[in-house]
Amino acid sequence: MKSRPSPAVSPLSSTAAVKRPAPLPAWRNSSSTPCSGNNTYYSLFSIAMLSRNQIRQAALQYLYAASQTPETEQEGIWDILMEPFRGDYCKLKAKAVSxxxxxxxxxxxxxxxxxxxxxxxxxxxxxxxxxxxxxxxxxxxxxxxxxxxxxxxxxxxxxxxxxxxxxxxxxxxxxxxxxxxxxxxxxxxxxxxxxxxxxxxxxxxxxxxxxxxxxxxxxxxCLIHPDDRPSLAEIKKVVEAGRDADELYREAKTLGEDILRRRDGLDAAIDSTLENYSPERVSAIDRAILRLGAYELLHRKDLPAPIVISEAIRLSERFSSAESPRFVNGVLAGISKTEHPA
CATH class of the missing domain: 1.20.120 (Four Helix Bundle (Hemerythrin (Met), subunit A))
Structure with missing residues (x-):
């Protein structure tokens, strides 16, 4: 694994994402890649992709924030991370009421x-x-x-x-x-x-x-008790937004905290794939992305490795440096080969 500089941009800032073509994932030409005619494979993933992406991004932000925050102060991380989602819900509710x-x-x-x-x-x-x-x-x-x-x-x-x-x-x-x-x-x-x-x-x-x-x-x-008027169209959007925010919080919190509980094992799997590269040099945001990807490769057998690696690459393109996608691709591909040898 070639060495590379730490990110020069602010982690977890979409405005700092580097606009560049995505590198070819390691699985692009793999026999495990679905053929173009397998529409069922793609449609099953596209149905839940938006919700899954939101959950993973929220969990990623938690992992990054937790790595930068003393354990005694980590209790309030989720309140901060959920503010934008709750703010959107509050705005939607206020517009409806007023x-x-x-x-x-x-x-x-x-x-x-x-x-x-x-x-x-x-x-x-x-x-x-x-x-x-x-x-x-x-x-x-x-x-x-x-x-x-x-x-x-x-x-x-x-x-x-x-x-x-x-x-x-x-x-x-x-x-x-x-x-x-x-x-x-x-x-x-x-x-x-x-x-x-x-x-x-x-x-x-x-x-x-x-x-x-x-x-x-x-x-x-009905904003508080929507079941009283389930057919009221004006209420539906607001209620669903509130439920989505609650579900996002529960799912992302469960995912993020489970990853932290398995942190030592995940880091061991990540570090074992690094060649000529000190683990201490891995930036905090890349470490968070790799922990998320390694967790899904090792503990989510229902997720195909190509999908996990591709999604991790997209996260690195958005939140890390220009060199990060290739680095993340290489590390996770190495873990995948170890876990699923040819």
């Missing part, structure tokens, strides 16, 4: 305010209706708070779209908390109205307006 899920809220709120005040005026002379009037006043106050929360959410979406300052997630959480409170208050009001049958003639318009607002809050509530 946009199409509440698009008709202002008009329905104005109508409810009018009807609530008219109802309160009609009940003013009857002291027994004080519970209804008090609940109406509390509900109007809470509606005002919710409306203000939606405005703050729109402002945060404009000023902090990536949630870098945390203001977007805070505004989103506040809106959802008020949304839940409103749903509970409206239910209590509707139950209270049943205790005053003498006024059944004036309740219908108030109840109708109240239920129309409740429909809006139900939509937002």
């Amino acid at each position: 946009g199409h899920l509440t698009r008709d809220y202002p008009d329905k709120l104005r109508l409810f305010i009018t009807r609530a005040r008219e109802t309160a005026d009609k009940l003013q002379q009857d002291p027994l209706t004080l519970p209804v009037r008090d609940q109406l006043q509390d509900l109007l106050t809470k509606e005002g708070e919710f409306n203000a929360a939606l405005l703050r959410l729109k402002k945060a979406l404009h000023e902090d779209p990536a949630n870098d300052k945390g203001s977007l997630s805070a505004a989103c959480d506040a809106a959802q908390e008020l949304n839940t409170a409103l749903m509970q208050m409206r239910r209590r009001l509707l139950d209270t109205l049943k205790d005053f049958p003498a006024y059944n003639a004036i309740w219908p318009s108030l109840i109708s307006s109240c239920r129309k607002l409740q429909e809006i809050n139900d939509r937002i509530n």
Whole structure:
């Protein structure tokens, strides 16, 4: 193995990736390479390729960060790595809440305010209706708070779209908390109205307006409990994004931590293939890529070696130096030959 300099670019920065033709993988002309007519082979891998790439890249970033961080401080690595994914989910949720899920809220709120005040005026002379009037006043106050929360959410979406300052997630959480409170208050009001049958003639318009607002809050509530309205198209994209982020975290964390547990054995396999090259000279990012590749070659028998090597080469092209792809190719090809001799 020829010696080579350490990467001159910042590891794990896509902007630092060297734009160059990919070197031919060691398995390009191997008999294990599927023939061009074997479409089933390629389609099976392409179905899950995007998700698999995301998981592997997240695990790679964890391996690199762990190699640069004292063990006592590694607990927070995943929180940092998942910030972009959670930020995307938060942005998607904020757009839904402040946009199409509440698009008709202002008009329905104005109508409810009018009807609530008219109802309160009609009940003013009857002291027994004080519970209804008090609940109406509390509900109007809470509606005002919710409306203000939606405005703050729109402002945060404009000023902090990536949630870098945390203001977007805070505004989103506040809106959802008020949304839940409103749903509970409206239910209590509707139950209270049943205790005053003498006024059944004036309740219908108030109840109708109240239920129309409740429909809006139900939509937002589906972001927390999507099974309540599984057919609501507006919710589907947001819910799936949240589930994808959670799944990515679980899968990448499991993969990354399993690799670290097997680190000594993987490093031994890597170092045994180095010829005229000191293990200490392998850069941190290349070591992380090689550990990931070696793990898949040695412990993932369901993954064909050609695919593992090719994916590792692509990672090195994106995250390491110009010499890295050839280096990674050579090391992993050596491990593959040892594990699967011809």
